Amino acid sequence: MSNILISGAASGIGAATARLFHARGWQVGLLDIEPAGLAELASELGGAWHAQLDVVDAVAVQTALAAFCALHGGQLRLLFNCAGVLQCGYFEEIELAEHARIMQINVLGLLNMTHAAFPYLQATADAQVINMGSASGLYGVPHLASYSASKFAVRGLTEALDLEWARYGIRVGDLMPPFVSTPMLVNQRFEAPVMRRMGVKLKAEDIAAAVWQQAQSAAVHRPVSASFKLMYWAGQLSPAWINRLIMRWLSRD
Structure with a gap:
């Protein structure tokens, strides 16, 4: 039977996935x-097995991974890094x-989880x-500068590890959705103009x-929603200045 370990599982995307x-x-x-x-x-x-965890705490992350995977013969089929x-x-x-x-949470936390998960992923077929x-x-994205920077880091790590870990048979990919109605987004006090335009x-x-x-x-990247899929694939083919022009328009006050 396959197993999945989800960080950020208490609400929103993590809970829905669980x-x-x-x-x-x-x-x-x-x-x-x-x-x-x-x-x-x-x-x-x-x-279901659960543990309170701050993903920034590398030692606690290692302990949590060991505890969960010990219940499954030291194996982990799927790690979903959802905390953010x-x-x-x-x-x-x-x-x-x-x-x-x-x-720290979006990048270092993901690094901690992925690094600690490696031996269990390596021991699992189709991990x-x-x-x-x-x-x-x-x-x-303007008004989301540090969040956007963190997701660039996630994208780069995903691409690098998918190539690097292919020798172990471990696939690495990411999801790339636009805005999702979750408590994290709904509770924001500031509405970025791009949110109003894109919805x-x-x-x-x-x-x-x-x-x-x-x-x-x-797949390495999975763009989510029809509108963003169009933007994503257009962005792979069009000059960088076109993407900048689109983002400038979407982000106008």
Whole structure:
């Protein structure tokens, strides 16, 4: 039976993904820094394995991975790096500590999880890592500067590891959705102009379905939503200045 370990599992995309994979017969492991939502979801899923975790804490990450994988013969079929944070606003008006927190959770946390997972992935046939990327990793998005930077890092790491870990038979890919209606986005005090222009049309369940598709795929990047797929593929073919022009228009006040 396949198993999946999900960071950022207590709500939003992580929780929707856990529900979908559990319903389809997978053994699900849940990790999150927020204990109440984590325990509630674990109970909903019939007592699924769960542990409170700050993904920035490398030692705690190693302990959590070892504990979950010990229940599955030291194997891990799928790691879903979903933990992440977002702060919208003008770059200079956001505290430096908040910019640093975004980079620590979205980048360092993902590095910690992926590095600790390697021996268990290596021991598993058809193993895979799916990273929570973003449309913001295609071109830098105003009012989401540090978040966008973090997703560029996710994109680069994904591409590099998919090539590097091919020798172990481990696939690495990411999801690249535009804005998704999750608590992280809904609770923002600042609405970036690009959000108003593009709209927030995706639900957490839409991304969970994309995770399921990616789990059966060798794709490196999975753009999500018809509109962003068009932008993504156009961006692969058009000059960089075209992408900049589009982003400038989308981000106008």
